[in-house]
Amino acid sequence: MCQLLGMNCNVPTDICFSFTGFQARGGLTDHHRDGWGIAFFEGRGARVFLDPMPSVESPVAELVRHYPIRSLNVIAHIRKATLGEVRLENTHPFQRELWGRYWIFAHNGHLRDYAPRLSGRFLPVGDTDSELAFCHVLDTLAQRFPEPPAPAELFEALRELAAEIGAHGTFNFLLSNGERLFAHCASLLSYIVRAAPFAHAHLADQDVTVDFNDLTTPDDRVAVIATTPLTDNEQWERIPPGTLLAFHLGMPEAHAQTGAASAENVTNGA
Template identity: 60%
Template sequence: MCQLLGMNCNVPTDIVFSFTGFAMRGGRTDTHHDGWGIAFFEGAGVRHFVDHQPAVHSPVATLIKTYPIKSRNVIAHIRKATQGEVALENCHPFMRELWGRYWVFAHNGDLKDFHPALDGPFRPVGNTDSEQAFCWLLQELRRRFGDVRPALPDLAAALAELVPQIAAHGTFNMMLSDGSALFAHCSTNLYWLVRQHPFDTAILSDEDMRVDFSQVTTPNDRVAIIVTQPLTTNERWTACATGEMLCFVDGLPQKNIFSTAVPSEMSK
């Protein structure tokens, strides 16, 4: 299956270190060689890069590893195709507009007998189950909340209802963001950690590279990394439970947001 990488921070941060190790799994240390992609939120905009070539051979991936683009929310994906041919239109992450904001989505897994009725403006361009799921999620969010973006607790409540309906069709590890928060759902494998003061040295597991983060950060920086499999050998990663939903804001998991979220009047 595919692999996911996400980053959520309280200050704009580059993902060069984590992406360098992650990209090695796109054809060198693992078999995810059917394309890749990454999206960086910057203000109201998104820098969106996809390539159907394996990440280890892609000149675009080389650019990302050498160009320290800074962002507070990043979603990346390396693909091992299960549905849909190897083609640019089937590379994650996917991006759409809703409520005047860009939304970015990536999925790891395989959905069986998933054929949602799509009757709104969100339609797949490629032929993956992942893009269908993304379009259906946005369609149902717009159906519930109309043209006004809900508050974060209401959005969390809606996703907590909608995501399990997709996950019932198979494996649905996913990441979703509109640049203000990063949501993730675990079906099988998902790990996370938070790097904050006092920072230490991290050592990649897929590449001979280490970084002493105390030399490149300030005491106020905080960075959450979410990934399919741990990227480093010397850090303590937290494994997500099956069916667990997560929401990260400013580099921290919002642990109570799903249990305390109250649906808005429109979603009742």
């Protein structure tokens, strides 16, 4: 199973602490060695790093781990290949433009007998079921909404698509347009919201501890989403299978539902 990591905040925040533990899952504390990637939204832009090497051996991953890029939305992925060779074009997360904004997507799972019809506006570059699903999602949204829909309409459309695509297999995913981060759990996904009063956190995959009181202000709020909890001394919330959550300003939005089928300030160190 691939590994997913997402972050959504109310102020730009770096992900160095979480990424330190996450990086270890790419060949040190887990057997996922088929590439990794991470995307940071910066304003309307997106800074994306991809490498088909295992994250524990990747010089690019070391750069990211020590580079405090601050962002409101981050998506990272460590790949265990099930469909598609280990190549750069098959490395998550994937990036496309829709409605004048970049969209970033990463998938954990495997889809079987999945061959959606695409209009041609969004086409996969590689040969993974994940990139094909991403193109299908954006293609459907573009046809359904000529202009950007209201957040509740977008959420409902994504919930329907998650159930439709998920009927073909396991469809855990993270998706963001830089404003919101959507997390769909088909089998395994958890999250934590860190807000005042902050505490110490210890990584499960590395012997690293941080005191968030030294790195935050009382108004800061950060949501971190991962396939399995990254820390072993905090209370993570398990997302029920079949659930889509939309994270905005560091917390889940109220319209999150369960499907039947399946800034100006700067914060450091999520």
